[in-house]
Amino acid sequence: MLLDRAVHYRAMVRAGRVSEALRGVAVCLAFFEDSTRTRVSFVLAAQRLGAIPVMLFAQGSSMSKGETLLDTLRTVVSMKVDLVVVRHRAAGAAAYLARHLDAGVINAGDGTHEHPTQGLLDLLTLRDAWHGRFEGRRIAIVGDLAHSRVARSAMFGLRTLGASVTVAGPATLLPAGIEAFGCEVAPSVEQAMRGADAVMALRIQRERMEQSLIPSTHEYARVWGVNAERVELMKPDAVVMHPGPFNRDVEITSDVVDGPRSVIWRQVENGAAVRCAVLERCAQGRRALTAAEWPEPLSVEVPE
Ligand code: NCD
Secondary structure, eight states: OHHHHHHHHHHHHHTTOOOOTTTTOEEEEEEOSOOSHHHHHHHHHHHHTTOEEEEEESTTSGGGGTOOHHHHHHHHHTTTOOEEEEEESSTTHHHHHHHHOSSEEEEEEETTTBOHHHHHHHHHHHHHHTTTOOTTOEEEEESOOTTOHHHHHHHHHHHHHTOEEEEEOOGGGSOTTGGGGTOEEOSSHHHHHTTOSEEEEOOOOGGGOSSOOSSOHHHHHHHHOBOHHHHTTSOTTOEEEOOSOOOBTTTBOHHHHTSTTBOHHHHHHHHHHHHHHHHHHHTTTOOOOOGGGOSSOOOOOOOO
16 A cells, blocks of 8 residues: 555656645654665655655764653644654664654664665555566565664565565674564575665675674675676566665676666655655654634633
């Protein structure tokens, strides 16, 4: 349902149209970790649906004075903010807020745990590339799986829809017990990609590493990088994905990013559409009424 609504909104955005679906709904975009794609696409989605977006960052808010995450967002929600989109370094941050806030909460990435709207945009991109069928298809997810919330959410979605997943990466970046997610582990990037219907390269997330888990970026690129030669191992119609931001010539070579198999910019476009669908779904019943729709004239009550 969300993917179908996203297709509807993608057409709306492409046509340069806007909607009133979220008129008057206030959406707080609370981004406590850096973001380009996710943040900009949520802001655009909110504005294209007629909502009122409010940005909140740790720096420049009272969190820098020691206010807790929950108190900060309670403050915002007390101003009748209906939805909170949150990105935070702690796994479980969005679920925690959803339990304690009187507002809809959307997870825009919680630490190394999940990134559900990215998972949805990846599913939409693959649904297009695979002509609507996930059964019998296989994707290789390659690289820093230990720190990748993108990979987790993609895996849950892909397994739900019937595709199979092979992962590959250096032992230091493969979480123990990853097979429990229902994926296969390949010993090399070549084996993961051979015969695959898609590959997803993951960024090396240095900011989440306490010590160096790879010997050098040069060696990483040579052993685990997605390059043109390896792309040739996949099916002839297979596509190349990356959630961005990418390190050109580290986990993926520049020519592959810009090459004919890349659907990386489609992923970005789909992200904007998926976030319209998710906001619409989460805001159901929260649209503000116009004056003409008010049930009775509002009276101003002056307290005694
Ligand atoms: C990712 C993220 O922040 O989880 N980017 C994104 O949202 N598209 C992946 C990353 O930072 O590597």
